[in-house]
Amino acid sequence: MSTPNPRRGSMLLLLPIAAIVAVLAALFAWVGGWFGNHQLTPQKMMDFAQASGKQQPGFRRAHSKGVCFAGTFAAAPGAATLSKARAFSQPSIPVIGRFSASSNNPYTPDGASPVRGMAVQLKTNDGQEWRIAMNSFPFFAASTPQAFQAMNEAGKPDPATGKPDPEKMKALLAAHPEIAAFMAWAKSAPKSDSLGNTRFNGVNAFRLTNAQGEQRMVRWSMRPRLPVVALTPEQLKTADPDFLMKDLDRRLANGPLVWDLVAQIAAPGDPVTDPSKAWPDSRPEATIGTLTMVHAEPQATGPCRDLNFDPLILPDGIAGSDDPVLRARSAAYSVSFNRREREIAEGKSAYPVNPHGSAR
Structure with missing residues (x-):
């Protein structure tokens, strides 16, 4: 048995902060216009994403490492009073669905990933679709695409030192204190030891409309039925590079994994267009459905691989808010998807042929 390398372990513990900035820099591009900088185009934003990390052709430009899953969604009693969507x-x-790690390197160790993602696609029997994209952080790093871009620029390593310019970072945090709050969360937040006990949050707001025309602004989250168990620093030091995926297989061999979809309902005055601001825990909540996961398989040949989990693909009864970051997410996913599809069509993809075919 090899002896654990303490230096490797300490480096892994330091990865979350550096990786948060590097990974988030790859997540979004504002396709609808400019970032307040007329030298920056959406194409350049995606070029930046591709240049960071170890991007592989055919893979997502962010959250490249992942695993597909399948299961069922069942509406909770009373959910239809909040929304007329057929899903309820x-x-x-x-x-x-798909679980993912935050890196744009599809072979990154699971322990190096500071953020985990869950995305799901629901197709109801009336032909409508609902695609949901969530992450394990409780709020987003920046309040606007412009602030997000400023964070990207400040987090870019100086070629001379290999590290971000501290003066640029200091100025950024002074101008955008919400970014400092996010970095503090990333530094201190415990990591669960399993995808099966991880809570996933939709940090953007959506509008639910019921059959009577009543509307409510909500944010939703997938909350695991399993109790959360934190990964210890010692476990992180010696963790298998794919321990999350292997743990998932072990758990599913013993039965399904279950999450409750919970909607937090906004009160008047709550920030519905700023994903960097969490709503108070005192806001009313309603369980609106249950996700039961029964099967997982590698994304290389799984049905989630070629699926674009655009968060603005929504059914009647659910609408996106005016949050500009939500719109940016949708646009970025489209750019990433189109580039991946082109690489696959040109035979440049690092993936094998998908037996499920291309899924939109």
């Missing part, structure tokens, strides 16, 4: 009246809906 159909008894059971098949689900295709």
Whole structure:
């Protein structure tokens, strides 16, 4: 048995902060216009994402490492009082989903990933789709695409030192204190030891409309039925590079994994267009459905691989808010998807042929 390398372990513990900035820099591009900088185009933003990390052709430009899963979604009693979406009246809906790590290197060790993601696709029997994209952080790093871009620029390593310019970072945090709050969370937040007990949050707000025309602004989260168990620093030091994926297989061999979809309902005055501001815990909540996961398989040949989990693909009864970061996410996913599809069509993809075919 090899002896654990303490230096490797300490480096892994330091990865979350550096990786948060580097990875988030790859997540979004504002396709609808400029970032307040007329030298920056959406194409250049995606070029930046591709230049960071160890991007592989055919893979997502961010959250490249992942695993597909399948299961069902069942609406909770009373969910239809909040939204007329068919998902809340159909008894059971098949689900295709994906867990992901935050790096744009598809071979990054699971222990090096500071953020985990969950995305799901629900297709109801009336032909409508609902795609949900969530992450394990409780709020987003920046309040606007412009602030996000400023963070990207400040976090870019200086070629002379290999590290971000501290003066640029200091100025950024002074101008955008929400970014400092996010970095503080990333530094101190415990990591769960399993995807199966991880909570995933939708930090953007959406509008639910019921059959009576009543509207409510909500944010949702997937909350695991399993109790959260924190990964210890010692476990992180010696963790298998794919321990999250292997743990998932072990757990599913013993039965399904279950999450409750919970909607937090905004009160008047709550920030519905600023994902960097969490709503108070005192806001009313409603469980609106249950996700039951029964199967997982590698993304290389799984049905989630070629699926674009655009958070603005929504059914009647659910609408996106005016949050500009939400719009940016949708635009970025589209750019990433189109580039991946082109690489696959040109035979440049690092993936094998997908037996499920291309899924939109």
